[in-house]
Amino acid sequence: MVDPQWATCYAPSPGIYLLSHSVGRLPTSSLEALRQGFLDPWEAGTAEPWPQWMEALQGFPRALARLLNTRPEAICPQVNVSSGLVKVLGAKRPQPERNVILFTERDFPSVGFVIEQAQKLGYRSRMLPATGDLQDPALWETALTNDVCAVLVTHAWSNTGQLAPVEEILALARARDILGIVDVAQSLGVIPIDLQQWQADVVLGSCVKWCCGGPGAGFLWLAPERFAEMEPLDVGWFSHSNPFEFDIHHFDYAADAGRFMGGTPSVMPFVLAANSVGLVNRIGIQHIRNHNLALGDRLIAGLAPGELRSPAAPAQRSGTVIVKPEDPAAVARLGEAGVAFDERAEGLRLSAHVYNTVEDIDVVLRCLRG
Numbered sequence: 001m002v003d004p005q006w007a008t009c010y011a012p013s014p015g016i017y018l019l020s021h022s023v024g025r026l027p028t029s030s031l032e033a034l035r036q037g038f039l040d041p042w043e044a045g046t047a048e049p050w051p052q053w054m055e056a057l058q059g060f061p062r063a064l065a066r067l068l069n070t071r072p073e074a075i076c077p078q079v080n081v082s083s084g085l086v087k088v089l090g091a092k093r094p095q096p097e098r099n100v101i102l103f104t105e106r107d108f109p110s111v112g113f114v115i116e117q118a119q120k121l122g123y124r125s126r127m128l129p130a131t132g133d134l135q136d137p138a139l140w141e142t143a144l145t146n147d148v149c150a151v152l153v154t155h156a157w158s159n160t161g162q163l164a165p166v167e168e169i170l171a172l173a174r175a176r177d178i179l180g181i182v183d184v185a186q187s188l189g190v191i192p193i194d195l196q197q198w199q200a201d202v203v204l205g206s207c208v209k210w211c212c213g214g215p216g217a218g219f220l221w222l223a224p225e226r227f228a229e230m231e232p233l234d235v236g237w238f239s240h241s242n243p244f245e246f247d248i249h250h251f252d253y254a255a256d257a258g259r260f261m262g263g264t265p266s267v268m269p270f271v272l273a274a275n276s277v278g279l280v281n282r283i284g285i286q287h288i289r290n291h292n293l294a295l296g297d298r299l300i301a302g303l304a305p306g307e308l309r310s311p312a313a314p315a316q317r318s319g320t321v322i323v324k325p326e327d328p329a330a331v332a333r334l335g336e337a338g339v340a341f342d343e344r345a346e347g348l349r350l351s352a353h354v355y356n357t358v359e360d361i362d363v364v365l366r367c368l369r370g
Helices: 004-009 030-044 050-068 081-091 109-121 137-143 166-175 268-283 285-301 330-336 358-369
Strands: 075-078 100-104 124-128 148-154 179-183 202-206 218-222 320-323 342-344 347-351
Touching: 004 268, 030 050, 030 268, 050 075, 050 218, 050 268, 075 081, 081 109, 081 179, 081 202, 081 218, 100 109, 109 124, 109 148, 124 137, 137 166, 148 166, 166 179, 268 285, 285 320, 285 358, 330 358
Parallel strands: 100 124, 100 148, 148 179, 179 202
Antiparallel strands: 075 218, 202 218, 320 347, 342 347
């Protein structure tokens, strides 16, 4: 369990907040970070604020690079995962005989929409059904056929609480020269991720959930060996190797992941997210995961047989425990007790972060038991 002092670094909830898989709690330092990195330079009026804004903006890839064990120049800020995926697919056109994007029915619908629309760029989509054992690498090995050019792997499936075997899938993809893309939106900030170990080609994520960074601060990570071959269509002056050249007759892609930047960037979301990811780094991602697992184990141990709908094994489960209460009245009792959660077809989604306690989990269990 983490030191209880870390819970005070987040805005208190009036009840028991178990929705970090959706929106993480606001760090108490957010307003000051926003003031220093964004508002003060703008308010000063002594000169244009862009130099200070650009420095603040660079804090975002630096914080993420520390969290993911990578280089800041391999990270490009994006609005969200879907937008990043659009740019990636537009940056590398497929061959007619090898144009399939492999993904699963369990993936977040937004990325599925992008992949379907990518047919306009010459891609074809192939979806692994939700009924298959998506945690079995053998299933992926069979599906990674000669006509597949890219595979999208969701690290943590939001509605089942499962973790995908990312390393195994990426190794299979590399051996077949298939572009390996990983969506970490549901795992970033709660599951330790080492990009040096993964050896992915592209990683897409956002900071609104476990990182507690708010909406609008997504990112695209590009393997350095892929820099030169990716030529996005969605460009702007910040995609240029020299953004301040201001020559409309000359465009040269940035030498790193910055080529995916596009036009004038938003600054405020990334100032907030840089502060939030910095807090995750100070707490320590492994400490966060250990806390999450300990509270998840306590919840699982108190469930009735058949109520658990997500994996029990720590290596196979995400930060979310999925519960299907045997007593239908349990949902109302949870609401009356001030427990913030949500429900999908598979069950109730309950996600414990560092601002949650053993006492919180015990309240949930009492509500489930009646």
